[in-house]
Amino acid sequence: MNVVSDPVELIDADLSADLAAAALVLARRFTAGATLWAVSPQWEPHAHHIAVEFVHPVIMGKRALPSVALVDPDPVAQCRVAARRGDVIIAVAAADQPQVIDIMRRASAWGVDTIWIGHGARPEAGIANHTLWVRSDDPMVPATGRFVLMYHLLWELTHVCFEHPGLMTVKEPECTDEVCVTCSDEGRLVEVILPPVTVMDEALVRTATGEEFVDVTVIDDVEVNDLLLVHGGAAITRLDEDM
CATH class of the missing domain: 3.40.50.10490 (Glucose-6-phosphate isomerase like protein; domain 1)
Incomplete structure (x- = not known):
């Protein structure tokens, strides 16, 4: 059967x-x-x-x-x-x-x-x-x-x-007065390329739109490849591996 x-x-x-x-x-x-x-x-x-x-x-x-x-x-x-x-x-x-x-x-x-x-x-x-x-x-x-x-x-x-x-084409969203990533409370994820040489220096980071320098004075011991959350040009926290 x-x-x-x-x-x-x-x-x-x-x-x-x-x-x-x-x-x-x-x-x-x-x-x-x-x-x-x-x-x-x-x-x-x-x-x-x-x-x-x-x-x-x-x-x-x-x-x-x-x-x-x-x-x-x-x-x-x-x-x-x-x-x-x-x-x-x-x-x-x-x-x-x-x-x-x-x-x-x-x-x-x-x-x-x-x-x-x-x-x-x-x-x-x-x-x-x-x-x-x-x-x-x-x-x-x-x-x-x-x-x-x-x-x-x-x-x-x-x-x-x-x-x-x-x-195949997507219209890029326009910045409006209602919601703007630059001036809103939205954070951006970045990856450290070069840490600061001194505590007063900025770190070079990789972002979704290219490389830029950000203020990391509130983050201790920034290292290469660290993931940081950035708002308004300043890093506000480091993302640990379990985050």
Whole structure:
């Protein structure tokens, strides 16, 4: 007697919506000249596969999209050096992978968007711009092809977006008297490039819009690669690893 098990829903409605949103952003970034950087410290072949998937125009007439696998033992340092403002970092990793967590928390200071593919327990809400997650605790999921299916669909949907040029441009929000990031209470995440030489000097930091100097007199012992929250040109706190 044959027992037929219930079919597995590989892509549910929520994941479909997440894939579509990520593909649209990715298409817009590629149109603006972005590079896609792929990392997967636990499952390196996925990083290579993603890079090949996007850079190789397997279908006649499709664009070859700039994509690179970063497989150095220190992917955080690699991303820091490689990624430019407007690029995208895509990670395939479990929610507790420390290097990917660090990349995601620094990405906004680098001015890059992030996509995180994984399964099981989800990462902290909002840590990545787009989270593409499989609802399964099966440890074999990374080897079953479900991740491959996701980034294949991401590639295909990205090219679908290219077919609608009107979607490729986004009007930049204008500064108004009602809400303005510069003069509101909103803080900006920055990463220290060069700490101050003396207590009266400013620190050179990397921001989402470029490099600038900020006042760090209220922060003790600022070091290279520290993440700081800046408001009005002054650092108001340091973000620890668990923040």
